[in-house]
Amino acid sequence: MLEITNLVKRYGRNDPVLKGLNLSVDGSSVVSIVGASGAGKSTMLRCINRLVEPTSGSIKLNGHELVNLRGSELRHSRRRIGMVFQGFNLIDRLTVMENVLSGRLGYVSFFQALTRRFPQTDINRAFNLMERVGIAHYANKRADQLSGGERQRVAVVRALMQEPEILLADEPTASLDPKTSQQIMRLLQTLASEMSLPVLINIHNVTQARMYTDRIVGMRHGQMIFDGAPKDFNQDALDAIYGGIESPEEDSGEPQHQTAQEALA
Amino acid sequence: MVDHAAKLSDHVWSRYDRKEQWTRYAVYLATLIAIVWAVRDIDIFWPWVWDAPNQIQSLGARMWPPRFDTWNAIFHAMLETVHIATLSTMLTIFIALPVSYIAAQNTTPNKATLWLGRFILVSSRSVNTIIWALLFVAIFGPGVLAGILAVMFRSVGFIGKLMGEAIEEIDRRPVEAMEATGASKMKVVLYAIVPQVMPAFFAIIILRWDINIRESTVLGLVGAGGIGVLLQGSIDLFAWQTVATILLAIVALVILGEAVTSALRKKVI
Structure with a gap:
């Protein structure tokens, strides 16, 4: 159960990117968050695992407050939040297996991480998950030798290695071709129900949001302006979210842009 | 059609504008001054320079043949x-x-x-x-x-x-x-x-x-x-x-x- 209340994020002295956002997600529901570039989707997702520091508000995961955590407390909470990125964010020069096991970095000691001596249970879990998504035969290949869809599967497995209580996906299909992106969406959907894991997906593709998710949240200018089932997501809602904004699909560089801003702030 | 062609022929283009061009000339001049200044200032004793070929020859003769006993x-x-x-x-x-x-x-x-x-x-x-x-x-x-x-x-x-x-x-x-x-x-x-x-x-x-x-x-x-x-x-x-x-x-x-x-x-x- 994730509860976001009155979340505000402001970069420097600019207008807030998130203006008092409220959202709660329970059980194993797959929620898609749609909105034009700059609506604050990516910022909201990154506030949850504190890659972005919220300005004010509260975020609770299973009753546990995430805002204001520091040091090891923050790292312990992050272990329970898996994240999948638009650019996959794999470590290219390491093998698939090393990438997958890096999901356990929050649990193992520095020495174990250095010598790549992960506990047997972790290795078993890694192989099970890799077999589940069909990449087990790549275990010893370098991550940069895989195709886009395969790389995103590695990233999903890495996130699941954390034994997360929630999975965040920031435009997980925006760098993939249409067919592969459908496969990844279907994978996220089935994994969510298999593991009864709530999944939050930022997505530009409204058709896929309708097809693969249980609930759609529409954002504009840092505020939530739609929250409902895919069947209720009609033309009016679409206009309200994207209206007056030219071709929202065009600019997919939003997350990078925002992290750059964060770095400057 | 003719008007159009006439218009096209009026386009003027140069890689550098006037200000950039003068900056370039200034840089050339400064470089030249630096070289002249340096050569005049470092006080080379020219007879030794003219004597260099002889010295090289003599040093070469003294070095030849290399000794491998050590x-x-x-x-x-x-x-x-x-x-x-x-x-x-x-x-x-x-x-x-x-x-x-x-x-x-x-x-x-x-x-x-x-x-x-x-x-x-x-x-x-x-x-x-x-x-x-x-x-x-x-x-x-x-x-x-x-x-x-x-x-x-x-x-x-x-x-x-x-x-x-x-x-x-x-x-x-x-x-x-x-x-x-x-x-x-x-x-x-x-x-x-x-x-x-x-x-x-x-x-x-x-x-x-x-x-x-x-x-x-x-x-x-x-x-x-x-x-x-x-x-x-x-x-x-x-x-x-x-x-x-x-x-x-x-x-x-x-x-x-x-x-x-x-x-x-x-x-x-």
């Missing part, structure tokens, strides 16, 4: 030279890596450490190996130890600066992903940064080892060990035939070093 001593001095280069490069790594970590903007803990790192790099780089050697010979006395320390102190700046730049150029996205797993700072460095800078690391170390071999050959001129000690001794004794052998040996060593490093480079990168 080859054993030369060989050992050469080995010592290589040892100085290798040891100092190895030891430098342990100092240069932490320094590069705090001198890179994206990994340094805070502003103070950033400036500390940069200060170490700049002070190491701004002093030449030979001057470091003079300093360490004065402190530790003549010998190999002073040579190793001198090469190390110069290499820290070189390796630290290039590694710092390599760290600054990494892709930030894996770092973000590792932070999101709940990994501690050191584990993030280990998984997201180290693999990305590995190729640069090997290239830099090999390059510096190559440079250090060449630098180690002159250390002996100030008494800091290596082949330079023999060279200085032979020059002092006017043993020009031995000097010729030593110069040949240095050329051979540098070529050998070049061959080894280029082979290594192909292997690791």
Whole structure:
């Protein structure tokens, strides 16, 4: 159960990117968050695992407050939040297996991480998950030798290695071709129900949001302006979210842009 | 149609506008002035310059043929030279890596450490190996130890600066992903940064080892060990035939070093 209340994020002295956002997600529901570039989707997702520091508000995961955590407390909470990125964010020069096991970095000691001596249970879990998504035969290949869809599967497995209580996906299909992106969406959907894991997906593709998710949240200018089932997501809602904004699909560089801003702030 | 063509022919284009053009002329003039000034100021004693061909001929005659009777001593001095280069490069790594970590903007803990790192790099780089050697010979006395320390102190700046730049150029996205797993700072460095800078690391170390071999050959001129000690001794004794052998040996060593490093480079990168 994730509860976001009155979340505000402001970069420097600019207008807030998130203006008092409220959202709660329970059980194993797959929620898609749609909105034009700059609506604050990516910022909201990154506030949850504190890659972005919220300005004010509260975020609770299973009753546990995430805002204001520091040091090891923050790292312990992050272990329970898996994240999948638009650019996959794999470590290219390491093998698939090393990438997958890096999901356990929050649990193992520095020495174990250095010598790549992960506990047997972790290795078993890694192989099970890799077999589940069909990449087990790549275990010893370098991550940069895989195709886009395969790389995103590695990233999903890495996130699941954390034994997360929630999975965040920031435009997980925006760098993939249409067919592969459908496969990844279907994978996220089935994994969510298999593991009864709530999944939050930022997505530009409204058709896929309708097809693969249980609930759609529409954002504009840092505020939530739609929250409902895919069947209720009609033309009016679409206009309200994207209206007056030219071709929202065009600019997919939003997350990078925002992290750059964060770095400057 | 005709009007249109006339309009087109009116387009004027030049690579530089007037202001840029004058700036360029000013730069040319300044360069010329600097050269003329330098040549007039440095006070060359021209008769010696005109006498140079004779001197070269006479020195050449005194060097020929090279004497190989001391080859054993030369060989050992050469080995010592290589040892100085290798040891100092190895030891430098342990100092240069932490320094590069705090001198890179994206990994340094805070502003103070950033400036500390940069200060170490700049002070190491701004002093030449030979001057470091003079300093360490004065402190530790003549010998190999002073040579190793001198090469190390110069290499820290070189390796630290290039590694710092390599760290600054990494892709930030894996770092973000590792932070999101709940990994501690050191584990993030280990998984997201180290693999990305590995190729640069090997290239830099090999390059510096190559440079250090060449630098180690002159250390002996100030008494800091290596082949330079023999060279200085032979020059002092006017043993020009031995000097010729030593110069040949240095050329051979540098070529050998070049061959080894280029082979290594192909292997690791």
